[in-house]
Amino acid sequence: MTNYTAGAEPRHFALVPCAGVGSRAGTAGPKQYETVAGQSVVARTLAALAQVPELVATLVVLSPDDEQFERHAPAFQGARAWMARCGGATRAETVASGLQVLREHGVQPHDWVLVHDAARCLVRPEWVQRLMLECADDEVGGLLALPVADTLKDEQDGRVVATVDRCGKWAAQTPQMFRWGLLAGALAHAGDGVTDEASAVEALGHHPKLVRGDFENFKLTWPGDFALAQRLLSTLEASA
Numbered sequence: 001m002t003n004y005t006a007g008a009e010p011r012h013f014a015l016v017p018c019a020g021v022g023s024r025a026g027t028a029g030p031k032q033y034e035t036v037a038g039q040s041v042v043a044r045t046l047a048a049l050a051q052v053p054e055l056v057a058t059l060v061v062l063s064p065d066d067e068q069f070e071r072h073a074p075a076f077q078g079a080r081a082w083m084a085r086c087g088g089a090t091r092a093e094t095v096a097s098g099l100q101v102l103r104e105h106g107v108q109p110h111d112w113v114l115v116h117d118a119a120r121c122l123v124r125p126e127w128v129q130r131l132m133l134e135c136a137d138d139e140v141g142g143l144l145a146l147p148v149a150d151t152l153k154d155e156q157d158g159r160v161v162a163t164v165d166r167c168g169k170w171a172a173q174t175p176q177m178f179r180w181g182l183l184a185g186a187l188a189h190a191g192d193g194v195t196d197e198a199s200a201v202e203a204l205g206h207h208p209k210l211v212r213g214d215f216e217n218f219k220l221t222w223p224g225d226f227a228l229a230q231r232l233l234s235t236l237e238a239s240a
Contacts, residue, residue, distance in 0.1 A: 011111045013056055013057055014052075014057070014113075015058075015061065015099070016059070016060045017061050017087065017094040018118040019061060019088065020094075031221075033069075036226060036230050041119055041121045044121035044122075044233075045117075045120060047075065048121075048128075049123075052125045055128075056080065059101060060082070060084075061084055061087045061095070061097060061101070062086075063087040066087075082101070084097070084098065086098070086100075088192075091194075091196075092187055092194050092200065093192050096188070099183060099184045103180070110181065112132075112178070113177070114131070115174060115176050115178075117219050119219050119220040122232060123217050128175055130211060134211045141176075141178035141201070141209065142177060142198075142210060143173065144173040144211050144213030144217060146171050147169070152164035176198050176208070182204075183197055183200070186200035186204050186206075189204060216232060
């Protein structure tokens, strides 16, 4: 494995959990391998991260029995492209396993790790760089997010039981950027139930920084999301 000598300045690494099955997406297989505007979802995600020069490397964490990745992301190669088949049953387990692989690659406790969803394939390099810049001197780290615009409802048995005050509510996105040492400890403390890295860090009593993201940085989760991504990408590429 490649090793690096730690310097005074923290480095930046991306970690992409890619071991999920995407059961809500209504796809025939894992949603990260679905084709959107001519490329697989994960290939588009990794291509965007490859355009961020501040990233030393990107680690993709796959399930141990994944036999599809190389076919769907053939361009993910080179010194900055790392891969490990050690994903777990949950996102938290997959990210924790990936952090250990990063450590084996020489990542130090003070280095930054940017965890990004494989299914957020419309991410743009400038958004990642914005997060890096705004969190560079932060003691905790932070995440891309958007203020909630819709009215929120509490539901029970398919009916509204209360309207939730949306003031101060934000929808979390990715990347989420924390130092290796803090994130590894937070995930070990929080367990497998957390659904994002920020909530694990919050469980230790920290307050991650909210950095404004973009509407287009949505996670492909439901069947309609794929159609929307197709339209957005087709429009963007036609105008390029």
